[in-house]
Amino acid sequence: MSTASIAIPTAQPSAFLRNVTIFLTEARYEFVRLLRTRAFSLSVVGFPVAFYIFFGLVMNRGEMIHGVSVAKYMLGTYAVFGMVGAALFGIGVALSGELSAGWLELKRASPMPPLAYLLAKCSSAMAFGVIIVCLLTLLGITAGHVSLTAMQFAHLIGLTMAGVFPFACMGMALALLVPFNSAPGFANMLYLPMSFCGGLWVPIMMLPHVMQKLALVLPTYHLSQLTLGALGYASAGTTASHWSGLLGFTLVMLGIASLAFRKFEQNS
Protein backbone atom coordinates (compact mmCIF):
# COMPACT_ATOMS: atom_id res chain seq x y z
CA MET A 1 0.00 0.00 0.00
CA SER A 2 2.65 2.47 1.07
CA THR A 3 4.99 1.36 -1.71
CA ALA A 4 2.26 1.93 -4.27
CA SER A 5 1.57 5.45 -3.04
CA ILE A 6 5.28 6.22 -3.27
CA ALA A 7 5.70 4.58 -6.65
CA ILE A 8 2.95 6.54 -8.38
CA PRO A 9 4.30 10.09 -7.92
CA THR A 10 7.81 9.00 -8.94
CA ALA A 11 6.54 7.07 -11.96
CA GLN A 12 4.36 9.88 -13.28
CA PRO A 13 7.01 12.56 -13.91
CA SER A 14 9.28 10.06 -15.65
CA ALA A 15 6.41 8.87 -17.88
CA PHE A 16 5.53 12.49 -18.61
CA LEU A 17 9.13 13.35 -19.42
CA ARG A 18 9.38 10.33 -21.70
CA ASN A 19 6.26 11.46 -23.54
CA VAL A 20 7.73 14.93 -23.96
CA THR A 21 10.94 13.41 -25.31
CA ILE A 22 8.93 11.26 -27.73
CA PHE A 23 7.02 14.33 -28.88
CA LEU A 24 10.23 16.31 -29.43
CA THR A 25 11.78 13.47 -31.44
CA GLU A 26 8.62 13.02 -33.53
CA ALA A 27 8.36 16.77 -34.14
CA ARG A 28 12.01 17.09 -35.14
CA TYR A 29 11.89 14.22 -37.63
CA GLU A 30 8.50 15.25 -38.98
CA PHE A 31 9.97 18.66 -39.78
CA VAL A 32 13.11 17.12 -41.30
CA ARG A 33 10.96 14.75 -43.36
CA LEU A 34 8.81 17.57 -44.74
CA LEU A 35 11.87 19.71 -45.44
CA ARG A 36 13.47 16.85 -47.40
CA THR A 37 10.23 16.31 -49.36
CA ARG A 38 11.00 18.96 -51.97
CA ALA A 39 7.58 18.76 -53.61
CA PHE A 40 6.11 19.86 -50.29
CA SER A 41 8.66 22.30 -48.91
CA LEU A 42 9.27 24.20 -52.15
CA SER A 43 5.61 24.61 -53.08
CA VAL A 44 4.30 25.34 -49.60
CA VAL A 45 6.91 28.07 -49.06
CA GLY A 46 7.23 29.08 -52.71
CA PHE A 47 3.57 29.85 -53.52
CA PRO A 48 2.83 32.41 -50.80
CA VAL A 49 6.22 34.04 -51.33
CA ALA A 50 5.74 34.27 -55.11
CA PHE A 51 2.13 35.51 -54.74
CA TYR A 52 3.21 38.11 -52.19
CA ILE A 53 6.01 39.37 -54.41
CA PHE A 54 3.69 39.61 -57.40
CA PHE A 55 0.44 40.94 -55.88
CA GLY A 56 1.74 42.67 -52.76
CA LEU A 57 5.02 44.17 -53.90
CA VAL A 58 5.07 44.49 -57.70
CA MET A 59 1.52 45.02 -58.95
CA ASN A 60 0.20 47.32 -56.25
CA ARG A 61 3.34 49.29 -55.56
CA GLY A 62 2.67 52.32 -53.34
CA GLU A 63 -1.12 51.72 -53.20
CA MET A 64 -3.01 52.18 -49.94
CA ILE A 65 -6.06 50.42 -48.51
CA HIS A 66 -7.84 52.39 -45.77
CA GLY A 67 -4.62 54.06 -44.70
CA VAL A 68 -2.51 50.90 -44.74
CA SER A 69 -0.12 50.12 -47.59
CA VAL A 70 -1.07 47.15 -49.78
CA ALA A 71 2.32 45.61 -49.04
CA LYS A 72 1.54 45.60 -45.31
CA TYR A 73 -2.09 44.52 -45.77
CA MET A 74 -1.06 41.59 -47.96
CA LEU A 75 1.61 40.58 -45.43
CA GLY A 76 -1.26 39.88 -43.05
CA THR A 77 -3.31 37.88 -45.54
CA TYR A 78 -0.47 35.95 -47.24
CA ALA A 79 0.85 34.95 -43.82
CA VAL A 80 -2.49 33.16 -43.34
CA PHE A 81 -2.43 31.79 -46.90
CA GLY A 82 1.03 30.28 -46.33
CA MET A 83 0.23 28.74 -42.96
CA VAL A 84 -3.05 27.21 -44.18
CA GLY A 85 -1.18 25.54 -47.05
CA ALA A 86 1.41 24.15 -44.65
CA ALA A 87 -1.33 22.82 -42.35
CA LEU A 88 -3.63 21.33 -45.01
CA PHE A 89 -0.84 19.64 -46.98
CA GLY A 90 1.65 18.98 -44.17
CA ILE A 91 -0.97 17.53 -41.83
CA GLY A 92 -4.00 16.56 -43.93
CA VAL A 93 -2.39 15.08 -47.02
CA ALA A 94 0.54 13.57 -45.08
CA LEU A 95 -1.83 11.93 -42.59
CA SER A 96 -3.96 10.58 -45.42
CA GLY A 97 -0.85 8.98 -46.97
CA GLU A 98 0.27 7.40 -43.71
CA LEU A 99 -3.24 6.15 -43.09
CA SER A 100 -3.62 4.49 -46.48
CA ALA A 101 -0.16 2.91 -46.43
CA GLY A 102 -0.69 1.19 -43.09
CA TRP A 103 2.10 3.22 -41.52
CA LEU A 104 -0.31 4.82 -39.04
CA GLU A 105 -1.40 1.34 -37.99
CA LEU A 106 2.18 0.41 -37.16
CA LYS A 107 2.53 3.63 -35.16
CA ARG A 108 -0.74 2.98 -33.34
CA ALA A 109 0.37 -0.54 -32.44
CA SER A 110 3.59 0.88 -30.96
CA PRO A 111 3.72 2.49 -27.51
CA MET A 112 3.90 5.94 -29.13
CA PRO A 113 1.38 8.29 -27.44
CA PRO A 114 -1.09 9.32 -30.20
CA LEU A 115 -1.09 12.91 -28.97
CA ALA A 116 2.69 13.13 -29.49
CA TYR A 117 2.15 12.13 -33.12
CA LEU A 118 -0.62 14.65 -33.77
CA LEU A 119 1.13 17.49 -31.95
CA ALA A 120 4.35 16.73 -33.83
CA LYS A 121 2.46 17.17 -37.10
CA CYS A 122 0.95 20.44 -35.83
CA SER A 123 4.30 21.81 -34.73
CA SER A 124 5.90 21.03 -38.09
CA ALA A 125 3.10 22.97 -39.78
CA MET A 126 3.71 25.79 -37.29
CA ALA A 127 7.42 25.76 -38.10
CA PHE A 128 6.65 26.07 -41.81
CA GLY A 129 4.14 28.83 -41.06
CA VAL A 130 6.79 30.72 -39.09
CA ILE A 131 9.36 30.29 -41.89
CA ILE A 132 6.85 31.66 -44.41
CA VAL A 133 5.91 34.64 -42.22
CA CYS A 134 9.60 35.46 -41.63
CA LEU A 135 10.30 35.37 -45.37
CA LEU A 136 7.27 37.50 -46.18
CA THR A 137 8.14 40.03 -43.48
CA LEU A 138 11.72 40.22 -44.68
CA LEU A 139 10.52 40.81 -48.25
CA GLY A 140 7.98 43.39 -47.12
CA ILE A 141 10.53 45.35 -45.10
CA THR A 142 13.29 45.27 -47.70
CA ALA A 143 11.27 45.57 -50.92
CA GLY A 144 7.89 46.99 -49.90
CA HIS A 145 8.80 49.70 -47.35
CA VAL A 146 6.70 47.89 -44.78
CA SER A 147 7.37 49.04 -41.25
CA LEU A 148 6.18 47.01 -38.32
CA THR A 149 7.09 47.00 -34.66
CA ALA A 150 8.63 44.01 -32.90
CA MET A 151 5.33 43.60 -31.03
CA GLN A 152 3.37 43.50 -34.29
CA PHE A 153 5.75 40.90 -35.68
CA ALA A 154 5.51 38.78 -32.52
CA HIS A 155 1.71 39.06 -32.65
CA LEU A 156 1.71 37.91 -36.30
CA ILE A 157 3.93 34.92 -35.45
CA GLY A 158 1.73 34.05 -32.48
CA LEU A 159 -1.42 34.11 -34.61
CA THR A 160 0.25 32.00 -37.30
CA MET A 161 1.09 29.34 -34.72
CA ALA A 162 -2.31 29.35 -33.03
CA GLY A 163 -4.03 29.39 -36.41
CA VAL A 164 -2.59 25.96 -37.25
CA PHE A 165 -5.11 24.17 -34.99
CA PRO A 166 -8.37 24.82 -36.88
CA PHE A 167 -6.71 23.78 -40.15
CA ALA A 168 -5.03 20.79 -38.52
CA CYS A 169 -8.48 19.57 -37.47
CA MET A 170 -9.76 20.19 -41.00
CA GLY A 171 -6.77 18.23 -42.33
CA MET A 172 -7.53 15.32 -40.00
CA ALA A 173 -11.15 15.23 -41.12
CA LEU A 174 -10.00 15.33 -44.74
CA ALA A 175 -7.51 12.48 -44.20
CA LEU A 176 -10.16 10.28 -42.61
CA LEU A 177 -12.89 10.97 -45.15
CA VAL A 178 -11.10 11.10 -48.49
CA PRO A 179 -9.05 8.29 -50.07
CA PHE A 180 -5.32 9.02 -50.38
CA ASN A 181 -5.24 9.34 -54.17
CA SER A 182 -7.74 12.18 -54.16
CA ALA A 183 -6.53 13.83 -50.93
CA PRO A 184 -4.24 16.42 -52.61
CA GLY A 185 -7.01 17.35 -55.06
CA PHE A 186 -9.55 17.73 -52.27
CA ALA A 187 -7.08 19.75 -50.21
CA ASN A 188 -6.68 22.18 -53.10
CA MET A 189 -10.44 22.33 -53.61
CA LEU A 190 -10.76 23.49 -50.01
CA TYR A 191 -7.59 25.59 -49.87
CA LEU A 192 -7.97 27.80 -52.92
CA PRO A 193 -11.68 28.76 -52.72
CA MET A 194 -11.35 29.22 -48.96
CA SER A 195 -8.39 31.56 -49.53
CA PHE A 196 -10.16 33.62 -52.16
CA CYS A 197 -13.52 33.83 -50.36
CA GLY A 198 -11.82 34.56 -47.04
CA GLY A 199 -10.21 37.65 -48.53
CA LEU A 200 -6.64 36.42 -48.59
CA TRP A 201 -5.98 37.39 -52.22
CA VAL A 202 -8.39 40.27 -52.78
CA PRO A 203 -9.28 42.42 -49.72
CA ILE A 204 -12.60 41.26 -48.32
CA MET A 205 -14.32 44.65 -48.74
CA MET A 206 -13.63 44.57 -52.48
CA LEU A 207 -15.61 41.32 -52.82
CA PRO A 208 -19.37 41.38 -53.55
CA HIS A 209 -21.61 41.89 -50.53
CA VAL A 210 -22.94 38.28 -50.65
CA MET A 211 -19.43 36.92 -50.48
CA GLN A 212 -18.62 39.15 -47.55
CA LYS A 213 -21.55 37.56 -45.69
CA LEU A 214 -20.45 34.06 -46.74
CA ALA A 215 -16.95 34.76 -45.45
CA LEU A 216 -18.28 34.79 -41.89
CA VAL A 217 -18.24 30.96 -41.85
CA LEU A 218 -14.67 30.72 -43.16
CA PRO A 219 -11.75 30.30 -40.76
CA THR A 220 -9.48 32.02 -43.30
CA TYR A 221 -11.61 35.18 -42.96
CA HIS A 222 -11.51 35.20 -39.16
CA LEU A 223 -7.81 34.45 -38.94
CA SER A 224 -6.89 37.06 -41.54
CA GLN A 225 -9.00 39.66 -39.72
CA LEU A 226 -6.95 38.88 -36.61
CA THR A 227 -3.61 39.14 -38.43
CA LEU A 228 -4.74 42.41 -40.05
CA GLY A 229 -5.74 43.66 -36.63
CA ALA A 230 -2.27 42.76 -35.37
CA LEU A 231 -0.76 44.92 -38.12
CA GLY A 232 -2.91 47.91 -37.16
CA TYR A 233 -5.69 47.54 -39.72
CA ALA A 234 -9.20 48.11 -38.32
CA SER A 235 -10.93 44.74 -38.39
CA ALA A 236 -14.52 44.31 -39.58
CA GLY A 237 -15.71 42.56 -36.40
CA THR A 238 -14.54 42.39 -32.83
CA THR A 239 -11.46 40.35 -31.88
CA ALA A 240 -13.68 38.14 -29.72
CA SER A 241 -16.03 37.42 -32.65
CA HIS A 242 -13.09 36.27 -34.79
CA TRP A 243 -11.71 34.05 -32.05
CA SER A 244 -15.13 32.48 -31.48
CA GLY A 245 -15.47 32.00 -35.24
CA LEU A 246 -12.19 30.08 -35.26
CA LEU A 247 -13.12 28.10 -32.17
CA GLY A 248 -16.49 27.17 -33.64
CA PHE A 249 -14.88 25.99 -36.87
CA THR A 250 -12.28 23.99 -34.92
CA LEU A 251 -14.96 22.23 -32.87
CA VAL A 252 -17.02 21.37 -35.95
CA MET A 253 -13.93 19.91 -37.69
CA LEU A 254 -12.91 18.03 -34.55
CA GLY A 255 -16.42 16.58 -34.35
CA ILE A 256 -16.34 15.45 -37.98
CA ALA A 257 -12.84 13.99 -37.53
CA SER A 258 -13.79 12.05 -34.41
CA LEU A 259 -16.93 10.64 -36.05
CA ALA A 260 -14.87 9.63 -39.07
CA PHE A 261 -12.24 8.07 -36.81
CA ARG A 262 -14.87 6.06 -34.96
CA LYS A 263 -16.17 4.74 -38.28
CA PHE A 264 -12.60 3.98 -39.38
CA GLU A 265 -11.93 2.03 -36.16
CA GLN A 266 -15.14 0.02 -36.51
CA ASN A 267 -14.06 -1.09 -39.95
CA SER A 268 -10.56 -2.06 -38.85
Next chain:
Amino acid sequence: MSAVLEFAAAVSTEHVAGQAAPQDTVASLTRITKRYANGVLALDDLSLSLRRGEIVALLGPNGAGKSTAVKLMMGLSTPTSGSVRIFGGDPREADTRLRTGVMLQVGRAPDMLRVREHINIFRGYYPSPMAYAEIVRAAGLEGVEGRLFGELSGGQKQRVLFALALAGDPDLIFLDEPTAGLDIEARRGMWAQIRSLAERGKTVLLTTHYLEEADTLAHRIVVINKGRVVCEGTPAEVKSLGAASSGNSPSRSLKIIRCSTSLPAGTLLAIPGVTGAEVTGALTAITTTQAEATLRELLALDQNLHSLEVQSPALEDAFLALTAE
Protein backbone atom coordinates in the same frame (compact mmCIF):
# COMPACT_ATOMS: atom_id res chain seq x y z
CA MET B 1 4.47 -43.72 -0.79
CA SER B 2 6.67 -43.71 -3.87
CA ALA B 3 3.71 -44.86 -5.92
CA VAL B 4 1.72 -41.89 -4.72
CA LEU B 5 4.59 -39.57 -5.65
CA GLU B 6 4.90 -41.16 -9.06
CA PHE B 7 1.19 -40.77 -9.57
CA ALA B 8 1.37 -37.12 -8.60
CA ALA B 9 4.31 -36.57 -10.94
CA ALA B 10 2.47 -38.27 -13.77
CA VAL B 11 -0.60 -36.13 -13.19
CA SER B 12 1.42 -32.93 -13.10
CA THR B 13 3.39 -33.69 -16.25
CA GLU B 14 0.20 -34.65 -18.00
CA HIS B 15 -1.28 -31.37 -16.88
CA VAL B 16 1.70 -29.44 -18.26
CA ALA B 17 1.59 -31.31 -21.54
CA GLY B 18 -2.17 -30.97 -21.88
CA GLN B 19 -2.40 -27.28 -21.24
CA ALA B 20 0.29 -24.75 -20.44
CA ALA B 21 0.53 -23.41 -16.92
CA PRO B 22 -1.19 -20.00 -16.81
CA GLN B 23 2.03 -18.04 -16.22
CA ASP B 24 3.44 -19.48 -19.43
CA THR B 25 0.61 -18.13 -21.56
CA VAL B 26 1.69 -14.70 -22.77
CA ALA B 27 -1.23 -13.97 -25.06
CA SER B 28 -4.67 -15.39 -25.51
CA LEU B 29 -7.76 -14.92 -27.59
CA THR B 30 -10.73 -16.52 -25.86
CA ARG B 31 -13.94 -17.31 -27.76
CA ILE B 32 -13.51 -14.30 -30.02
CA THR B 33 -16.21 -13.29 -32.45
CA LYS B 34 -15.54 -10.30 -34.63
CA ARG B 35 -18.19 -8.89 -36.89
CA TYR B 36 -17.32 -5.76 -38.83
CA ALA B 37 -19.69 -2.84 -39.17
CA ASN B 38 -20.46 -3.94 -42.75
CA GLY B 39 -21.73 -7.30 -41.46
CA VAL B 40 -18.73 -9.43 -42.45
CA LEU B 41 -18.04 -12.12 -39.87
CA ALA B 42 -14.23 -12.20 -39.68
CA LEU B 43 -13.75 -14.41 -36.63
CA ASP B 44 -16.22 -16.97 -35.41
CA ASP B 45 -15.72 -18.23 -31.84
CA LEU B 46 -11.95 -18.42 -32.23
CA SER B 47 -9.64 -19.25 -29.35
CA LEU B 48 -5.89 -19.12 -29.53
CA SER B 49 -3.11 -18.90 -26.99
CA LEU B 50 0.59 -18.21 -27.28
CA ARG B 51 3.10 -19.56 -24.79
CA ARG B 52 6.40 -18.14 -23.70
CA GLY B 53 9.32 -18.89 -26.02
CA GLU B 54 7.36 -20.47 -28.84
CA ILE B 55 7.08 -19.59 -32.50
CA VAL B 56 3.53 -19.96 -33.75
CA ALA B 57 2.64 -19.70 -37.40
CA LEU B 58 -0.84 -18.58 -38.34
CA LEU B 59 -1.78 -20.07 -41.70
CA GLY B 60 -4.87 -19.58 -43.75
CA PRO B 61 -6.09 -18.48 -47.15
CA ASN B 62 -6.75 -14.80 -47.84
CA GLY B 63 -9.73 -13.58 -45.89
CA ALA B 64 -9.47 -16.38 -43.33
CA GLY B 65 -9.22 -13.93 -40.45
CA LYS B 66 -5.44 -14.04 -39.86
CA SER B 67 -4.92 -10.30 -39.90
CA THR B 68 -8.06 -9.68 -37.86
CA ALA B 69 -6.70 -12.02 -35.18
CA VAL B 70 -3.35 -10.21 -35.22
CA LYS B 71 -5.03 -6.78 -35.12
CA LEU B 72 -7.04 -7.83 -32.07
CA MET B 73 -3.89 -8.95 -30.30
CA MET B 74 -2.22 -5.64 -31.12
CA GLY B 75 -5.19 -3.73 -29.72
CA LEU B 76 -5.95 -2.06 -33.06
CA SER B 77 -9.39 -3.54 -33.11
CA THR B 78 -11.91 -4.64 -30.48
CA PRO B 79 -13.80 -7.95 -30.56
CA THR B 80 -17.58 -8.12 -30.89
CA SER B 81 -17.48 -10.72 -28.12
CA GLY B 82 -14.80 -12.68 -26.29
CA SER B 83 -11.68 -11.51 -24.55
CA VAL B 84 -8.15 -10.62 -25.59
CA ARG B 85 -5.41 -10.78 -22.96
CA ILE B 86 -1.77 -9.91 -23.57
CA PHE B 87 0.53 -10.47 -20.57
CA GLY B 88 -2.66 -10.64 -18.52
CA GLY B 89 -3.64 -7.12 -19.57
CA ASP B 90 -5.56 -5.23 -22.20
CA PRO B 91 -3.61 -4.96 -25.48
CA ARG B 92 -4.58 -1.29 -25.79
CA GLU B 93 -2.83 -0.32 -22.56
CA ALA B 94 0.48 1.49 -22.95
CA ASP B 95 2.20 -0.90 -20.52
CA THR B 96 1.20 -3.88 -22.66
CA ARG B 97 2.45 -2.17 -25.82
CA LEU B 98 5.85 -1.60 -24.20
CA ARG B 99 6.31 -5.39 -24.22
CA THR B 100 5.19 -6.06 -27.80
CA GLY B 101 6.77 -5.41 -31.16
CA VAL B 102 5.00 -5.47 -34.49
CA MET B 103 5.99 -5.91 -38.10
CA LEU B 104 3.13 -5.15 -40.45
CA GLN B 105 2.73 -5.20 -44.19
CA VAL B 106 3.28 -1.51 -44.80
CA GLY B 107 2.70 -0.14 -48.28
CA ARG B 108 4.70 3.00 -47.74
CA ALA B 109 6.75 4.27 -44.82
CA PRO B 110 7.97 7.84 -44.67
CA ASP B 111 10.46 7.75 -47.55
CA MET B 112 12.43 10.83 -46.61
CA LEU B 113 13.77 9.54 -43.31
CA ARG B 114 17.01 7.59 -43.02
CA VAL B 115 17.16 4.01 -41.75
CA ARG B 116 19.05 5.19 -38.65
CA GLU B 117 16.40 7.82 -37.94
CA HIS B 118 13.51 5.38 -38.28
CA ILE B 119 15.16 2.97 -35.84
CA ASN B 120 15.95 5.69 -33.31
CA ILE B 121 12.42 7.09 -33.42
CA PHE B 122 11.04 3.67 -32.52
CA ARG B 123 13.73 3.02 -29.88
CA GLY B 124 12.61 6.27 -28.26
CA TYR B 125 9.15 4.83 -27.59
CA TYR B 126 10.51 2.30 -25.10
CA PRO B 127 12.13 2.93 -21.70
CA SER B 128 14.71 0.16 -22.22
CA PRO B 129 15.13 -0.42 -25.95
CA MET B 130 17.43 -2.91 -27.64
CA ALA B 131 20.90 -1.47 -28.32
CA TYR B 132 21.06 0.28 -31.69
CA ALA B 133 24.02 -1.77 -32.93
CA GLU B 134 22.26 -4.97 -31.91
CA ILE B 135 19.14 -4.07 -33.91
CA VAL B 136 21.16 -3.18 -37.00
CA ARG B 137 23.06 -6.46 -36.77
CA ALA B 138 19.94 -8.58 -36.15
CA ALA B 139 18.08 -7.03 -39.08
CA GLY B 140 21.15 -7.14 -41.35
CA LEU B 141 21.13 -3.42 -42.05
CA GLU B 142 24.86 -2.76 -41.79
CA GLY B 143 25.92 -0.34 -44.52
CA VAL B 144 22.49 1.05 -45.35
CA GLU B 145 21.89 2.91 -42.08
CA GLY B 146 22.50 6.31 -43.71
CA ARG B 147 20.18 5.72 -46.68
CA LEU B 148 16.75 7.23 -47.02
CA PHE B 149 13.97 4.67 -46.66
CA GLY B 150 12.70 5.55 -50.12
CA GLU B 151 16.05 4.59 -51.68
CA LEU B 152 16.02 1.04 -50.32
CA SER B 153 15.18 -2.13 -52.22
CA GLY B 154 12.03 -4.06 -51.29
CA GLY B 155 13.99 -6.56 -49.22
CA GLN B 156 15.88 -3.85 -47.37
CA LYS B 157 12.63 -2.06 -46.55
CA GLN B 158 11.29 -5.31 -45.18
CA ARG B 159 14.36 -5.62 -42.95
CA VAL B 160 13.90 -2.07 -41.66
CA LEU B 161 10.34 -2.97 -40.65
CA PHE B 162 11.73 -6.04 -38.91
CA ALA B 163 14.22 -3.78 -37.11
CA LEU B 164 11.35 -1.55 -35.93
CA ALA B 165 9.60 -4.60 -34.45
CA LEU B 166 12.76 -5.41 -32.48
CA ALA B 167 13.41 -1.82 -31.36
CA GLY B 168 11.86 -2.16 -27.91
CA ASP B 169 13.43 -5.57 -27.18
CA PRO B 170 9.86 -6.89 -26.80
CA ASP B 171 8.80 -10.17 -25.19
CA LEU B 172 6.06 -10.78 -27.75
CA ILE B 173 6.56 -10.11 -31.44
CA PHE B 174 3.96 -10.14 -34.20
CA LEU B 175 5.35 -10.63 -37.68
CA ASP B 176 2.92 -10.26 -40.56
CA GLU B 177 4.50 -12.02 -43.55
CA PRO B 178 8.01 -11.09 -42.43
CA THR B 179 9.87 -12.56 -45.39
CA ALA B 180 7.62 -11.42 -48.22
CA GLY B 181 9.82 -10.06 -50.99
CA LEU B 182 13.07 -11.38 -49.57
CA ASP B 183 15.48 -13.51 -51.54
CA ILE B 184 16.24 -16.97 -50.20
CA GLU B 185 19.46 -15.93 -48.48
CA ALA B 186 17.88 -12.96 -46.71
CA ARG B 187 14.95 -15.17 -45.78
CA ARG B 188 17.21 -17.74 -44.14
CA GLY B 189 18.97 -14.91 -42.31
CA MET B 190 15.69 -13.68 -40.91
CA TRP B 191 14.68 -17.22 -39.93
CA ALA B 192 17.86 -17.49 -37.90
CA GLN B 193 17.00 -14.22 -36.16
CA ILE B 194 13.46 -15.34 -35.41
CA ARG B 195 14.78 -18.63 -33.98
CA SER B 196 17.25 -16.81 -31.77
CA LEU B 197 14.43 -14.61 -30.46
CA ALA B 198 12.55 -17.71 -29.35
CA GLU B 199 15.73 -19.14 -27.80
CA ARG B 200 15.93 -16.02 -25.67
CA GLY B 201 12.43 -16.70 -24.35
CA LYS B 202 10.58 -14.34 -26.69
CA THR B 203 7.26 -15.38 -28.19
CA VAL B 204 6.76 -14.95 -31.91
CA LEU B 205 3.48 -15.06 -33.81
CA LEU B 206 3.95 -15.00 -37.55
CA THR B 207 1.58 -15.14 -40.45
CA THR B 208 2.98 -16.41 -43.67
CA HIS B 209 2.10 -17.58 -47.14
CA TYR B 210 5.31 -19.59 -47.34
CA LEU B 211 4.40 -23.00 -46.04
CA GLU B 212 8.06 -23.92 -46.04
CA GLU B 213 8.60 -21.09 -43.60
CA ALA B 214 5.94 -22.33 -41.21
CA ASP B 215 7.30 -25.86 -41.57
CA THR B 216 10.91 -25.05 -40.73
CA LEU B 217 10.36 -22.24 -38.24
CA ALA B 218 7.23 -22.83 -36.21
CA HIS B 219 6.91 -24.92 -33.09
CA ARG B 220 3.19 -24.85 -33.62
CA ILE B 221 1.01 -24.15 -36.63
CA VAL B 222 -2.54 -22.87 -36.34
CA VAL B 223 -4.55 -23.22 -39.52
CA ILE B 224 -7.57 -20.97 -39.68
CA ASN B 225 -10.27 -20.64 -42.27
CA LYS B 226 -13.47 -18.61 -42.28
CA GLY B 227 -12.69 -17.25 -38.86
CA ARG B 228 -12.34 -20.63 -37.17
CA VAL B 229 -9.37 -22.74 -36.13
CA VAL B 230 -9.34 -25.66 -38.55
CA CYS B 231 -6.45 -27.43 -36.93
CA GLU B 232 -3.57 -26.78 -34.62
CA GLY B 233 -0.38 -28.65 -33.84
CA THR B 234 3.28 -29.16 -34.61
CA PRO B 235 4.16 -29.08 -38.31
CA ALA B 236 4.31 -32.91 -38.24
CA GLU B 237 0.89 -33.13 -36.64
CA VAL B 238 -0.67 -30.72 -39.11
CA LYS B 239 0.73 -32.77 -41.96
CA SER B 240 -0.95 -35.89 -40.68
CA LEU B 241 -4.28 -34.22 -40.29
CA GLY B 242 -6.25 -36.63 -38.18
CA ALA B 243 -3.91 -36.54 -35.23
CA ALA B 244 -4.26 -32.82 -34.89
CA SER B 245 -7.91 -32.30 -35.68
CA SER B 246 -9.29 -35.02 -33.39
CA GLY B 247 -6.90 -35.29 -30.48
CA ASN B 248 -7.78 -38.72 -29.03
CA SER B 249 -8.82 -40.77 -32.06
CA PRO B 250 -6.11 -43.07 -33.47
CA SER B 251 -3.91 -41.16 -35.85
CA ARG B 252 -5.00 -41.53 -39.45
CA SER B 253 -2.07 -40.71 -41.65
CA LEU B 254 -2.82 -39.02 -44.92
CA LYS B 255 -0.93 -40.18 -48.02
CA ILE B 256 -0.95 -39.05 -51.58
CA ILE B 257 -0.91 -41.65 -54.33
CA ARG B 258 0.15 -40.46 -57.75
CA CYS B 259 -0.25 -42.75 -60.73
CA SER B 260 -1.38 -42.95 -64.31
CA THR B 261 -4.74 -44.68 -64.37
CA SER B 262 -7.72 -44.90 -66.68
CA LEU B 263 -10.23 -45.14 -63.80
CA PRO B 264 -12.72 -42.26 -63.64
CA ALA B 265 -12.80 -40.01 -60.58
CA GLY B 266 -16.16 -41.41 -59.47
CA THR B 267 -14.75 -44.93 -59.18
CA LEU B 268 -11.67 -43.67 -57.36
CA LEU B 269 -13.73 -41.80 -54.78
CA ALA B 270 -15.66 -45.01 -54.01
CA ILE B 271 -12.46 -46.84 -52.99
CA PRO B 272 -12.09 -47.18 -49.19
CA GLY B 273 -10.05 -44.39 -47.57
CA VAL B 274 -10.00 -42.08 -50.57
CA THR B 275 -10.75 -38.47 -49.66
CA GLY B 276 -9.98 -36.84 -52.95
CA ALA B 277 -8.93 -37.49 -56.53
CA GLU B 278 -7.59 -34.95 -58.95
CA VAL B 279 -6.43 -35.48 -62.53
CA THR B 280 -3.57 -33.26 -63.68
CA GLY B 281 -2.40 -34.13 -67.19
CA ALA B 282 -1.46 -37.79 -67.43
CA LEU B 283 -1.28 -38.25 -63.68
CA THR B 284 -3.99 -38.67 -61.08
CA ALA B 285 -3.38 -37.60 -57.51
CA ILE B 286 -5.42 -39.53 -54.96
CA THR B 287 -5.48 -38.53 -51.31
CA THR B 288 -6.23 -41.33 -48.90
CA THR B 289 -6.30 -41.99 -45.21
CA GLN B 290 -5.74 -45.76 -45.67
CA ALA B 291 -2.94 -45.99 -48.19
CA GLU B 292 -2.54 -49.81 -48.08
CA ALA B 293 -6.22 -50.63 -48.52
CA THR B 294 -6.60 -48.05 -51.26
CA LEU B 295 -3.59 -49.40 -53.15
CA ARG B 296 -4.81 -53.02 -53.02
CA GLU B 297 -8.17 -52.00 -54.44
CA LEU B 298 -6.64 -49.64 -56.97
CA LEU B 299 -4.24 -52.23 -58.40
CA ALA B 300 -7.03 -54.80 -58.58
CA LEU B 301 -9.31 -52.43 -60.48
CA ASP B 302 -6.76 -51.18 -63.02
CA GLN B 303 -4.30 -53.75 -64.38
CA ASN B 304 -2.65 -51.14 -66.59
CA LEU B 305 -1.92 -48.71 -63.80
CA HIS B 306 1.65 -47.38 -63.98
CA SER B 307 4.01 -44.64 -62.78
CA LEU B 308 2.93 -45.34 -59.19
CA GLU B 309 4.26 -43.14 -56.42
CA VAL B 310 3.17 -42.84 -52.78
CA GLN B 311 4.03 -39.72 -50.84
CA SER B 312 3.54 -38.24 -47.42
CA PRO B 313 1.83 -34.93 -47.90
CA ALA B 314 3.85 -31.76 -47.67
CA LEU B 315 2.49 -29.06 -45.43
CA GLU B 316 1.09 -27.42 -48.54
CA ASP B 317 -1.08 -30.43 -49.32
CA ALA B 318 -2.30 -30.61 -45.76
CA PHE B 319 -3.04 -26.92 -45.85
CA LEU B 320 -5.00 -27.17 -49.07
CA ALA B 321 -6.92 -30.18 -47.79
CA LEU B 322 -7.75 -28.42 -44.55
CA THR B 323 -8.92 -25.19 -46.03
CA ALA B 324 -10.77 -26.67 -49.01
CA GLU B 325 -14.51 -26.14 -49.28
